[in-house]
Amino acid sequence: MDFDLPKEVALVKRTVRDFAEKRIAPLVPEMEATQKFPVSLIKEMGELGILGLITPPEYGGSGLGYLARMVAVEEVSRISAAVGVSLQVHHMGVATLVDFASEEQKQKYLPPLSRGEYLGTCAITEPTGGSDLLGMCSSAVSRCDGYLINGRKCFITNSHLCKAPIFVAKTGEGPKGISAFVVDADTEGFAYGREEHKMGLWGANTGELIFNNCRVPKENLIGDEGDGMKVxxxxxxxxxxxxxxxxxxxxxxxxxxxxxxxxxxxxxxxxxxxxxxxxxxxxxxxxxxxxxxxxxxxxxxxxxxxxxxxxxxxxxxxxxxxxxxxxxxxxxxxxxxxxxxxxxxxxxxxxxxxxxxxxxxxxxxxxxxxxxxxxxx
Ligand SMILES: Cc1cc2nc3c(=O)[nH]c(=O)nc-3n(C[C@H](O)[C@H](O)[C@H](O)COP(=O)(O)OP(=O)(O)OC[C@H]3O[C@@H](n4cnc5c(N)ncnc54)[C@H](O)[C@@H]3O)c2cc1C
The missing domain is CATH 1.20.140.10 (Butyryl-CoA Dehydrogenase, subunit A, domain 3)
Structure with missing residues (x-):
């Protein structure tokens, strides 16, 4: 057994610790005072490479993997757990695309996510209860060349910082009746809802995503229809x-x-x-x-x-x-x-x-x- 981190992961840990102490620590008082995420940090994290740690190189990341991602989130959270949670949920959005998206979707969405043009999301929870996935109400009704989405996601990390949220909605009944999608934020019928005020993680953006007769094209379905629960x-x-x-x-x-x-x-x-x-x-x-x-x-x-x-x-x-x-x-x-x-x-x-x-x-x-x-x- 070897309890030492691999060399490249140890380097990520040291580099991120240094970055967090120099670049994130000075932002914490402002985040605590305003409860707002420092948007300029997204680009900086992109330049450092921590947004693309699990993204393959062909889509703009380093593909260093999950242990590297683990130590990066740990080191960021040592200074600011609010930034740490934002980074980790960003990786959830990235992982959904890496593991399940079509080639076209990967080409379109992964490079800007690695560069830090915006943060990723993964919107699953609804007001009906996060523990009860099948109890969700959001619907995606198949309409000629796309889906008509109605519903509301709540408690979503990076909700307002993401230009292409990933979400799941009902396309049928039971576990096979849930599908995953990505929506471009400028799509008609999509809106950012309210931002939450939490007791902690001040500065991490947590909010609602609202779908009101939002037409999402078929090519925005992630995986096959009915794959949403698995995803x-x-x-x-x-x-x-x-x-x-x-x-x-x-x-x-x-x-x-x-x-x-x-x-x-x-x-x-x-x-x-x-x-x-x-x-x-x-x-x-x-x-x-x-x-x-x-x-x-x-x-x-x-x-x-x-x-x-x-x-x-x-x-x-x-x-x-x-x-x-x-x-x-x-x-x-x-x-x-x-x-x-x-x-x-x-x-x-x-x-x-x-x-x-x-x-x-x-x-x-x-x-x-x-x-x-x-x-x-
Ligand atoms: C800061 C923050 C960030 C978040 N970010 C995201 C995000 O990015 N994307 C996203 O989709 N969601 C996000 N969530 C939502 C989170 O996943 C849910 O809060 C969580 O799943 C719990 O759901 P709930 O709050 O609706 O509680 P409920 O599901 O309503 O649960 C209420 C209580 O019932 C208990 N309970 C439920 N089922 C059982 C059971 N079978 N047995 C015993 N006890 C049970 C729960 O443990 C809890 O104590 C976030 C939440 C927070 C607080």
């Missing part, structure tokens, strides 16, 4: 959950660093509080959860790169690491005492961001359902 499940389980695990891993790493720093700096009874056993035990817990989280994340990405089945391992990583990020950011916040609740300390942001990561990409209950089904089968 959605694969992208959510293998790409979305891995991305949320990476986002939470970045938060965990940042929480660990803040906890250690504060414990060494804060003096009580004439000594740093790192001398108190209660503080040491909390640091030990955070440290062990960080390490085990990283191993689950990297294994899931390694399996994906090897072309092996990874949906259970990815779901384990998502469920365990998001829950760990929440528990550990809370412990790290408590180490800060009252300071932890003050807005000028980063740790309150990590705690709020970790909470939002629990439901994004599928809740912990759904994660446990998937893991236990596999364990019991």
């Amino acid at each position: 959605a499940l694969k992208i959510i389980s293998e790409v979305g959950r891995a991305g949320m695990a990476a986002t939470a891993l970045g938060i965990l790493q940042a929480s660990f660093e803040e906890a250690v720093k504060f414990a060494k700096e804060r003096t009580l009874y004439g000594k740093p509080i790192s001398n108190l056993q209660a503080i040491q035990w909390n640091i030990a817990d955070i440290s062990a959860q960080l390490d085990s989280s990283r191993m689950l994340c990297y294994r899931a990405a390694w399996l994906k790169d090897a072309g092996r089945d990874c949906s259970i391992e990815t779901t384990m990583a998502k469920t365990y690491v998001t829950e760990s990020a929440l528990q550990c950011s809370k412990k790290a916040l408590e180490i800060h005492g009252g300071c932890g609740t003050m807005m000028e300390y980063n740790i309150q942001r990590f705690f709020r961001d970790a909470m939002v990561c629990i439901s994004a990409g599928g809740t912990s209950e759904i994660g446990k359902l998937v893991i236990s089904r596999a364990a019991l089968s």
